[in-house]
Amino acid sequence: MSVATKETLVDERISRPSLANRLIVRPEIGALLGAIVVFVFFSVVSDQFLTASGVATWLDDASTLGIMAVAVALLMIGGEFDLSAGVMTASTALVTAIFATQLGWNVWLALLVSLVFALAVGAFNGWLVTRTGLPSFIVTLGTFLALQGLNLGVTRLITGSVQVSGMRATDGYESAGFVFASTMDIGGTPFQISVVWWIGFAALAGWLLVRTRLGNWIFAVGGSAASARAVGVPVNRTKILLFMTTAAAGWLVGSINILRFASAQANQGVGLELHFIIAAVVGGCLLTGGFGSAIGAAIGALIFGMARQGIVFANWDSDWFMLFLGAMLLGAVLVNNTFRRRAERVRR
Amino acid sequence: MTTTEPLIEVEDVGKTYGSVIALRDVSTVVNPGEVTCVLGDNGAGKSTLIKILAGVHQHDSGTFSFEGRPARFASPREALDAGIATVYQDLAVVPLMSVWRNFFLGSEPRITWGPFAMLDRRRGRTVAREALAEMGIDLRDVEQPVGTLSGGERQCVAIARAVHFGAKVLILDEPTAALGVKQAGVVLRYVAQARDRGLGVVLITHNPHHAYPVGNRFLLLKRGRSLGSYEKSKITLAELTQQMAGGAELEALEHELRAAQT
Numbered sequence A: 001m002s003v004a005t006k007e008t009l010v011d012e013r014i015s016r017p018s019l020a021n022r023l024i025v026r027p028e029i030g031a032l033l034g035a036i037v038v039f040v041f042f043s044v045v046s047d048q049f050l051t052a053s054g055v056a057t058w059l060d061d062a063s064t065l066g067i068m069a070v071a072v073a074l075l076m077i078g079g080e081f082d083l084s085a086g087v088m089t090a091s092t093a094l095v096t097a098i099f100a101t102q103l104g105w106n107v108w109l110a111l112l113v114s115l116v117f118a119l120a121v122g123a124f125n126g127w128l129v130t131r132t133g134l135p136s137f138i139v140t141l142g143t144f145l146a147l148q149g150l151n152l153g154v155t156r157l158i159t160g161s162v163q164v165s166g167m168r169a170t171d172g173y174e175s176a177g178f179v180f181a182s183t184m185d186i187g188g189t190p191f192q193i194s195v196v197w198w199i200g201f202a203a204l205a206g207w208l209l210v211r212t213r214l215g216n217w218i219f220a221v222g223g224s225a226a227s228a229r230a231v232g233v234p235v236n237r238t239k240i241l242l243f244m245t246t247a248a249a250g251w252l253v254g255s256i257n258i259l260r261f262a263s264a265q266a267n268q269g270v271g272l273e274l275h276f277i278i279a280a281v282v283g284g285c286l287l288t289g290g291f292g293s294a295i296g297a298a299i300g301a302l303i304f305g306m307a308r309q310g311i312v313f314a315n316w317d318s319d320w321f322m323l324f325l326g327a328m329l330l331g332a333v334l335v336n337n338t339f340r341r342r343a344e345r346v347r348r
Numbered sequence B: 001m002t003t004t005e006p007l008i009e010v011e012d013v014g015k016t017y018g019s020v021i022a023l024r025d026v027s028t029v030v031n032p033g034e035v036t037c038v039l040g041d042n043g044a045g046k047s048t049l050i051k052i053l054a055g056v057h058q059h060d061s062g063t064f065s066f067e068g069r070p071a072r073f074a075s076p077r078e079a080l081d082a083g084i085a086t087v088y089q090d091l092a093v094v095p096l097m098s099v100w101r102n103f104f105l106g107s108e109p110r111i112t113w114g115p116f117a118m119l120d121r122r123r124g125r126t127v128a129r130e131a132l133a134e135m136g137i138d139l140r141d142v143e144q145p146v147g148t149l150s151g152g153e154r155q156c157v158a159i160a161r162a163v164h165f166g167a168k169v170l171i172l173d174e175p176t177a178a179l180g181v182k183q184a185g186v187v188l189r190y191v192a193q194a195r196d197r198g199l200g201v202v203l204i205t206h207n208p209h210h211a212y213p214v215g216n217r218f219l220l221l222k223r224g225r226s227l228g229s230y231e232k233s234k235i236t237l238a239e240l241t242q243q244m245a246g247g248a249e250l251e252a253l254e255h256e257l258r259a260a261q262t
Helices: A002-008 A019-024 A029-045 A052-077 A085-102 A107-132 A136-159 A173-181 A194-211 A213-223 A225-230 A235-261 A272-282 A294-313 A319-344 B046-054 B076-082 B099-104 B121-134 B151-164 B181-196 B208-214 B237-244 B248-261
Strands: A163-165 A183-186 A189-192 A263-265 B008-017 B020-030 B035-040 B061-066 B084-087 B110-113 B116-119 B169-173 B200-205 B217-222 B225-231
Touching: A029 A272, A029 A294, A029 A319, A052 A085, A052 A189, A052 A194, A052 A213, A052 A235, A052 A272, A052 A294, A085 A107, A085 A136, A085 A163, A085 A235, A085 A263, A085 A272, A107 A136, A107 A173, A107 A235, A136 A163, A173 A194, A173 A235, A189 A194, A194 A213, A194 A235, A194 A294, A194 B116, A213 A225, A213 A235, A213 B099, A213 B116, A225 A235, A235 A263, A272 A294, A272 A319, A294 A319, B008 B046, B020 B035, B020 B046, B020 B061, B020 B200, B020 B217, B035 B046, B035 B181, B035 B208, B035 B237, B046 B076, B046 B084, B046 B169, B046 B200, B076 B084, B084 B151, B099 B121, B099 B151, B121 B151, B151 B169, B151 B181, B181 B200, B181 B208, B200 B208, B208 B237, B217 B237
Parallel strands: B020 B225, B035 B200, B035 B217, B084 B169, B169 B200
Antiparallel strands: A163 A263, A183 A189, B008 B020, B008 B061, B110 B116, B217 B225
């Protein structure tokens, strides 16, 4: 019996996967190739693109988008969406600004309040999605609209206008600004500190995803929540944690914005949630969950930043950016779809 | 066959959902190193019975004892911790994840430094490969997604996982239902392997041809009631098939069809 079983499953039809084949199943490979193409293209068509200040510009553009894209990618791998992620960057900035300028609180304390606010909204999103079983698309659309209304309503109620300014005069602005919005000189060119946050967050998320138990659970709850539950994975806790991570990333970006520009507009952030999802999808995340990469999402944001600023450097009309974005998104989805079919293919 | 204490013993067990009697007066035993097959048509109560054993539902009447003590599991996790592992037909594995990640899902091997912990990937891969090889499943690449495996192989990964993590009872819910003839044979081989390692196996199926070669005992269910629990020596394949097919009912149907033809 045992002799027979040993032979059965050595399948002579399986050949050893080639290097190319093993590379192609990595979710971020498409984004990496895309990034190289975009980089080379704009380096050739524009003189400014490769200068130190040019690099600083497109890295800065990619950084805040990248922080969010990485968090959204984790959530998407976990099988959920967060449409309130874009407006969250404005809500947290407004909370910080209102507490610091209107109530005169120390900026660090105001930042703590807005972090608690963000985590509470994230936890609410997650709790509602896991509790009701409704699509997160609808639940977070509700939160998105509610936050958008709150941002405008509360800001107008408190300040009489749709913006909160005057951050520069607050306590703790210097030290908080140093952490979230300072610049570093590299070869005489100032680089924004947000680039460091972006790279650090992407590295942490990338490590978490493939090297920890939590990462394993994130893939499992997105790939098949029922199977994960059957082997004892805390599915709801994992999903709620992912919603809270996205909200916390929104807080980080909101803090970077408020401390850099010293004022916050109540209507900021609307529409950005789709940019985050696009960057994550370009980075190799499946819309259906269970597959993707945090590093890929960071690269997706890099493509975004390079193309958006590259078009400006090349003196083209920025209208062309949307065309580029659409083509890139379609291309990425087609490539991802092929990968998924490869991975899910059933041989009976 | 040695006379050991049964792992699971159910006596006159019953379950109602509101006014629906899903299961009534069912009795059987699961011994270590033996396969108890549960056979029945759709709606016979097979699922209800295994859900009671697996901790998804709780029984309303009769007795259910595990290792000699009365048992009532509040959740699947509780049943799993006690040593009852269930492999559901569709819910066995996560297709997009690699073989070793599936193997260890929920019980990941980790290296810890103080408060920090990370996956021990090397050990995960090695142990998964070895555990699968011990069951006779030879996979060259445990990094490949489970989705690239055949339906039978996926069931086998789930079975090997249950065996590796020390299950005493293995419940298999229709493991051969969606498989071709050859693949079904492969799965039945692993059922026999698990049995030979001393596990008590509960095999749910509606195919007597799959049940008979590996089973030691056959519990026949119909419309929530037991038609009897037979030892293999007490029943032949033909009788089993006859019982399963509805016995007298089918004969009557045959007569009716023949009469209609002429």
